[in-house]
Amino acid sequence: MSGFAKPLKIALGIAVIAALIVVPMNFNRYGLFILSQWAVMTIAAMGLNLTLGYAGQVSLAQGAFVGIGAYAAAIMTTHGWPLPAAIAAAIVLSFAVGWVLGYPALRVQHHYLAFVTLAFSTLAFLVFRNESWLTGGIYGISNIPRPHIFGIATNKPLPFYYVCLGSLAIVSLAVWWLIRSPWGRAFIALRENPLRAQSLGVDTRRYTLMAFAIGSALGGIAGALYAPLTQYIDPVPFNLSLSLDLLMMVIVGGAGFYFGPFLGAMIAVLLPEWLRFTEGYYLMLYAIAVMLLLIWSPTGILGILDRYMAARRTKAASALRAVAKSRLETAQ
Amino acid sequence: MSNLFDLLVAGLATGAIYALVAVGFTLLWQTSQTINFAQGEFVMLPAFLMLAAMHVGAPFWLAIILGILLSMVLLGLAFKMLLVDPMMRHGVLPLAIATMALAIGIKEAVKQFFSAEASPFPSIVPTGDISVFRHAVSLQSIGVLVVAILAVVGLTTLLNRTSLGHQMQAAAQNPTVARIIGVPVERMILLTFLINAFLVALASLLITPIYLAKFSSGEVLGQAAFIAAIVGGFNQVRGAIAGGLLIGVLDNLAASYVSTQYRAAVPMLVLIIVILFRPQGLLGRAEERTV
Numbered sequence: 001m002s003g004f005a006k007p008l009k010i011a012l013g014i015a016v017i018a019a020l021i022v023v024p025m026n027f028n029r030y031g032l033f034i035l036s037q038w039a040v041m042t043i044a045a046m047g048l049n050l051t052l053g054y055a056g057q058v059s060l061a062q063g064a065f066v067g068i069g070a071y072a073a074a075i076m077t078t079h080g081w082p083l084p085a086a087i088a089a090a091i092v093l094s095f096a097v098g099w100v101l102g103y104p105a106l107r108v109q110h111h112y113l114a115f116v117t118l119a120f121s122t123l124a125f126l127v128f129r130n131e132s133w134l135t136g137g138i139y140g141i142s143n144i145p146r147p148h149i150f151g152i153a154t155n156k157p158l159p160f161y162y163v164c165l166g167s168l169a170i171v172s173l174a175v176w177w178l179i180r181s182p183w184g185r186a187f188i189a190l191r192e193n194p195l196r197a198q199s200l201g202v203d204t205r206r207y208t209l210m211a212f213a214i215g216s217a218l219g220g221i222a223g224a225l226y227a228p229l230t231q232y233i234d235p236v237p238f239n240l241s242l243s244l245d246l247l248m249m250v251i252v253g254g255a256g257f258y259f260g261p262f263l264g265a266m267i268a269v270l271l272p273e274w275l276r277f278t279e280g281y282y283l284m285l286y287a288i289a290v291m292l293l294l295i296w297s298p299t300g301i302l303g304i305l306d307r308y309m310a311a312r313r314t315k316a317a318s319a320l321r322a323v324a325k326s327r328l329e330t331a332q
Numbered sequence: 333m334s335n336l337f338d339l340l341v342a343g344l345a346t347g348a349i350y351a352l353v354a355v356g357f358t359l360l361w362q363t364s365q366t367i368n369f370a371q372g373e374f375v376m377l378p379a380f381l382m383l384a385a386m387h388v389g390a391p392f393w394l395a396i397i398l399g400i401l402l403s404m405v406l407l408g409l410a411f412k413m414l415l416v417d418p419m420m421r422h423g424v425l426p427l428a429i430a431t432m433a434l435a436i437g438i439k440e441a442v443k444q445f446f447s448a449e450a451s452p453f454p455s456i457v458p459t460g461d462i463s464v465f466r467h468a469v470s471l472q473s474i475g476v477l478v479v480a481i482l483a484v485v486g487l488t489t490l491l492n493r494t495s496l497g498h499q500m501q502a503a504a505q506n507p508t509v510a511r512i513i514g515v516p517v518e519r520m521i522l523l524t525f526l527i528n529a530f531l532v533a534l535a536s537l538l539i540t541p542i543y544l545a546k547f548s549s550g551e552v553l554g555q556a557a558f559i560a561a562i563v564g565g566f567n568q569v570r571g572a573i574a575g576g577l578l579i580g581v582l583d584n585l586a587a588s589y590v591s592t593q594y595r596a597a598v599p600m601l602v603l604i605i606v607i608l609f610r611p612q613g614l615l616g617r618a619e620e621r622t623v
Contacts, residue, residue, distance in 0.1 A: 058425065104607065104608055107608060107611070108607055111367055111424060111428075111566075112607050112611050114367075115558075115559075115562050115603065116604055118558075119559075119601075119604050120600075120604070122596065122597075122600050123601075126593070126596060130594060240551075240555075247429060247432070248429055248433065251425070251426065251429045281444060283436060283440040284436075284437055287434065287437030288437060290429075291415060291430050291434060294419065294429060294430045294433070295415070295418045295430070298419065298423070298426035299426075
């Protein structure tokens, strides 16, 4: 997005944030639910974008971490713990499990890694479904309470939407800081050339595990918000297709682009809603749209924008060069 | 003992079907680096094409032929030309994601244009039992095994004994050199897509009478074939066959000896262990690691 002038970018950012705060105020219950879902899925997709887009480790297990976070939050809040404590527990738990899942990534890469994480995803689903003493089994957990934030009850859809939006803001800032820190640079080095990263003294082993653990922890946060959002969870939403959906969000938005997950989640959550007037055809149209987009631009939507900006910059640069050249010639 | 024997036969029968699907899966990977996440849906669709042909009045044998031909056009030719060809140069991951989207598209199309309910499907082998070594074995299991074995033997003969098969292997193993010595690589790749489409249509014909035709039935099947391909060896046809049989038998044994709740976990654990300790698969050859 570096083609814009900086003040313009800041103005655009403020306008988007203001719109996200103000516009939903007169949305109905369902509209707010969908927007809250967008915020939650964006957090999960941002985590996957760190693992996949920045550190280059393919994971098909992000949905399982959303599930882990959701169950942690559901179990704790229904037993009287406050939501922030539950979120903290979800972060610790998914960070730890994500760290362990990162170990296979030290041995195998690319598609093999995708298969290991896919298997993990299915195993997690089986645990959610079968350990009914803990997770309620196929009946799930109902009556998940929504929190009181600074003494304000967030039972109504609008206040809880602000909880989701606020969490998204905090996570976005943290990720923004992370990818600009030395850690973020180490992640990118891991993706671009692991051998050279290692020879430059980057502890690739630790950063691979970190990339998994941090990405998974964000999945856990998303899950911990998902549980009070729907107020009822069962194993079905956390099966393999959620992991595949999240992966699609990251790729469609643009893997390795900061704003990719925001756009990807918007398309995955909102586009089906906009296409609802087509009734039974909306998921089919969504699938076709994703395929067409990927054929056109395998780097996602932001990839198109990126190429356009790059083309404009080269054009501007060559125009400048032409001017300079003609000046030089006249000077001679 | 009798119980174990029954389980083994049933496991081998489902395993043989997994093997067919897994072989197609590895063929696509070898020739075009396509990880087809829609492979399960590819198995689900031909049954519906055959049902549709019967709806418009075709007899069963004609419906089978039409279904297989249509599958080869849709899942072979169209899949390659419209999705794989434009995306191949962009690398493995975007194409894999596109096939995930394709899986959603096929599922939804079947749900919308055919039915969301499970439909019964006629069997090509008569139902009933025959006695083998004083055990009652269902004719269906034997029929499935025979057809699958014939298909696999036919395929391996094609690949290993004919000039066409050698050209296909050359195109898969080293496209550049193959091109130099005059192998029509593009045509060979198209051929593997057609073979894959034929195999999934055959698998569809064999498995649908057992599990009914349903838009969502591809999910489980695709995953089983996927695991079979990896456990056996991602880059070897014989690996995929062994993997298919192994997963089929394990699945059936796990259902009765481990627990019905965790039967699906056994193939997953096998998968994780195999990938961690022998990533090239039980029968695969090691791939050089790309840096």
